[in-house]
Amino acid sequence: MSDRINRRDFLKMSGAAVAGGATVAATGTAVAATSSIAAGVKAALPKAKGPRLVIVGGGTSGLTIAKAAKKEYPKFDVVLVEKRDMYSSCFSSNLWYAGLINLEFLADHSFLDAARNNHYIYFNATATGLDRAARKLITSEGEIDYDFLVVAPGISYDYGRIAVKDEETIDALRTTYPGGFISPTEHVTIRRKVQEFEGGVFVQYVPSGNYRCLPGPYERACMIAAHIKKNKLKGKVLVLDANPEITIKKEGFHAAFNELYKGIVEYKSGSAITGVDLGKKMLKTEFDSYHFDDASIYPGVRASTLIEQLGLMDPKSPQKEAMISQTKYNLIGDERVYVTGDSRPHPYSKSANTANTEGKYVAKVLAARAQGKDITWYSPRTVCYSMVSAAPMEAIGVDAGYVLNKEGTAVAGFSPDTKLFEKRNAAMGKTTLEWARGMYRAMFEG
Amino acid sequence: MDRRRFVKICGGSAAMLAAGLRTARAQPYVDFPKVRLTDAAGVPLKAAALKTEEAYVFHFPYRSFPCFLINLGKPAGAAREMSSEAGSYQWPGAVGKDGNIVAYSAVCTHELSYPSKEGSEIRYSATPSPLAEKPGMIICCAHDSVFDPAAGAPRLHGEARDPLLPVRLEYDAAQDALYATGLAGVQLVERFFRNYRRQLIAEYGAGVYKEPIGASSQAVILSEYAGGSVSTC
Numbered sequence: 001m002s003d004r005i006n007r008r009d010f011l012k013m014s015g016a017a018v019a020g021g022a023t024v025a026a027t028g029t030a031v032a033a034t035s036s037i038a039a040g041v042k043a044a045l046p047k048a049k050g051p052r053l054v055i056v057g058g059g060t061s062g063l064t065i066a067k068a069a070k071k072e073y074p075k076f077d078v079v080l081v082e083k084r085d086m087y088s089s090c091f092s093s094n095l096w097y098a099g100l101i102n103l104e105f106l107a108d109h110s111f112l113d114a115a116r117n118n119h120y121i122y123f124n125a126t127a128t129g130l131d132r133a134a135r136k137l138i139t140s141e142g143e144i145d146y147d148f149l150v151v152a153p154g155i156s157y158d159y160g161r162i163a164v165k166d167e168e169t170i171d172a173l174r175t176t177y178p179g180g181f182i183s184p185t186e187h188v189t190i191r192r193k194v195q196e197f198e199g200g201v202f203v204q205y206v207p208s209g210n211y212r213c214l215p216g217p218y219e220r221a222c223m224i225a226a227h228i229k230k231n232k233l234k235g236k237v238l239v240l241d242a243n244p245e246i247t248i249k250k251e252g253f254h255a256a257f258n259e260l261y262k263g264i265v266e267y268k269s270g271s272a273i274t275g276v277d278l279g280k281k282m283l284k285t286e287f288d289s290y291h292f293d294d295a296s297i298y299p300g301v302r303a304s305t306l307i308e309q310l311g312l313m314d315p316k317s318p319q320k321e322a323m324i325s326q327t328k329y330n331l332i333g334d335e336r337v338y339v340t341g342d343s344r345p346h347p348y349s350k351s352a353n354t355a356n357t358e359g360k361y362v363a364k365v366l367a368a369r370a371q372g373k374d375i376t377w378y379s380p381r382t383v384c385y386s387m388v389s390a391a392p393m394e395a396i397g398v399d400a401g402y403v404l405n406k407e408g409t410a411v412a413g414f415s416p417d418t419k420l421f422e423k424r425n426a427a428m429g430k431t432t433l434e435w436a437r438g439m440y441r442a443m444f445e446g
Numbered sequence: 447m448d449r450r451r452f453v454k455i456c457g458g459s460a461a462m463l464a465a466g467l468r469t470a471r472a473q474p475y476v477d478f479p480k481v482r483l484t485d486a487a488g489v490p491l492k493a494a495a496l497k498t499e500e501a502y503v504f505h506f507p508y509r510s511f512p513c514f515l516i517n518l519g520k521p522a523g524a525a526r527e528m529s530s531e532a533g534s535y536q537w538p539g540a541v542g543k544d545g546n547i548v549a550y551s552a553v554c555t556h557e558l559s560y561p562s563k564e565g566s567e568i569r570y571s572a573t574p575s576p577l578a579e580k581p582g583m584i585i586c587c588a589h590d591s592v593f594d595p596a597a598g599a600p601r602l603h604g605e606a607r608d609p610l611l612p613v614r615l616e617y618d619a620a621q622d623a624l625y626a627t628g629l630a631g632v633q634l635v636e637r638f639f640r641n642y643r644r645q646l647i648a649e650y651g652a653g654v655y656k657e658p659i660g661a662s663s664q665a666v667i668l669s670e671y672a673g674g675s676v677s678t679c
Binding site: 117353357360381383397399417419421425427428430431434435437438439441442445446 | 556557558559565567576577587588589590603604605637640641675676677678679
């Protein structure tokens with residue numbers, strides 16, 4: 001039932017992200033604000049009642065840290081800066097495509113409730129600039145002074161990874177064939193695509209690198225295939241994978257493709273997209289080209305562009321991730337500024353469970369440092385289920401931890417207690433839903 | 447039951463939690479009116495009749511708060527000092543003729559998964575499981591937490607930090623009867639009510655879910671209680 005993941009698999013999976021760990025002296029330079037708010041205008045916030053911890057980003061990482069930091073050190077005056085005014089989770093969104101959940105499952109969670117239940121401030125604004133020398137975050141709604149700043153903005157897409165550089169094609173891909181791994185509006189679009197699919201070829205692209213939610217594209221292929229199967233459509237899901245093999249839970253996914261969706265899912269490994277012709281609906285790979293009727297093109301990821309805009313990026317990072325300590329998460333040279341979640345440079349799986357467990361650890365780091373102390377590193381945990389069958393619901397899973405290198409400075413591989421659960425079953429199908437409900441409770445309830 | 451009454455019944459712990467006091471402190475059991483455990487038909491339970499393959503679910507001290515009753519099939523470990531985020535307490539060990547019987551809250555201390563009529567992610571597995579490998583563990587599959595019920599239910603694996611709440615049992619040897627009389631760590635009960643208020647109101651009715659369970663509580667085998675849908679991780 002369970003298999004260990006070895007170090008080689010780990011390195012393969014994490015790809016280039018393992019490299020890095022550059023150390024560059026931090027400069028206290030201010031990054032220019034693009035805000036239309038005049039410089040010096042303060043955000044309309046209650047006066048801080050303790051050391052102010054400002055968190056940018058209300059995803060799994062930011063919401064977890066806001067709650068946990070307040071719990072760890074109640075003196076913190078926590079402000080969560082989030083540009084969205086309506087939450088909807090990226091995790092579990094694939095289940096919607098097969099009708100296993102509804103939008104309410106993903107979106108019936110309020111930032112206001114999270115803030116009220118956990119005694120912090122939800123501030124609906126977009127971060128636009130940072131003055132680290134003056135410890136000011138600049139937002140679309142004014143400046144916020146901080147004692148500690150956590151930046152957890154998630155990912156941005158990198159269309160350069162599929163050799164698309166012109167803005168017109170990027171815009172067309174973004175709009176018509178969205179990746180569906182960032183924003184709720186993409187999920188709504190993909191749900192509609194699936195419902196309106198009348199047959200032919202639906203391409204699901206899997207990018208290279210340490211992209212968000214390693215099993216996500218394969219799970220989505222299963223969910224779309226389940227829809228095709230249920231509705232007896234004359235169509236198939238063509239999974240074009242930039243990687244040489246399925247990146248995680250490969251036995252479980254291959255079994256699903258072969259046993260549940262024979263003739264409905266076609267899997268092509270080593271098929272990195274090298275060009276697109278949207279007029280002809282063609283995708284080019286090194287040796288082949290493929291026609292598609294509809295698609296979700298997940299082009300590859302980089303850290304959120306905000307990391308670069310705020311001057312927190314490691315210039316040597318292949319995915320433009322943050323230049324932070326791998327064990328303490330602070331920007332190299334600045335113990336007031338932290339980067340967490342999917343903008344981190346660690347080779348962790350970019351998943352909600354990782355962000356949640358990491359967030360609890362980082363909250364402890366912040367609480368300790370606010371009191372002039374420090375704590376010992378411990379690993380986040382990647383507990384991640386993937387639904388492979390819709391009727392009946394059946395899933396596969398992984399439970400992974402991580403270990404540091406000998407020097408204790410960077411993540412080197414999976415922990416020995418890492419396990420894969422690749423034989424799909426109905427019990428894990430139900431667990432997949434309860435896992436998500438637990439995540440929502442972890443972020444929104446008190 | 448309203449909050450005031452809850453706080454009164456739960457004694458100082460809940461009030462201290464509300465006041466935001468977080469220093470480690472003794473966390474004594476809170477006494478509740480004695481509840482006799484019965485079988486699914488309401489007939490007083492005989493400890494000798496308890497099966498060892500599965501846990502039983504009963505509700506205590508409130509109508510909606512689920513607990514596990516487990517016949518370990520072998521004597522449990524000795525009484526021991528346990529620590530949790532809210533403080534430390536003495537786990538009194540098992541009861542019964544052979545010291546085999548223990549009870550804990552069936553609510554995972556991580557993110558509160560619990561057995562419902564629709565299914566259960568948390569279970570007692572008498573045999574080795576894919577996740578826990580060792581037999582005789584309480585396992586919550588939602589986020590992979592493992593607890594050892596023979597030793598006071600400390601967490602052995604996973605993101606849960608606190609042990610499962612221990613339920614104090616009283617054993618009447620003459621009648622081979624079991625009673626639940628107390629619970630440690632009642633802060634979790636408040637958290638359970640806060641987190642699930644919507645669902646509990648829908649299932650039990652407004653206010654009803656936090657009423658005391660009464661003089662007796664039915665202990666039902668988990669797989670029957672959960673409609674046959676129990677996790678297997």
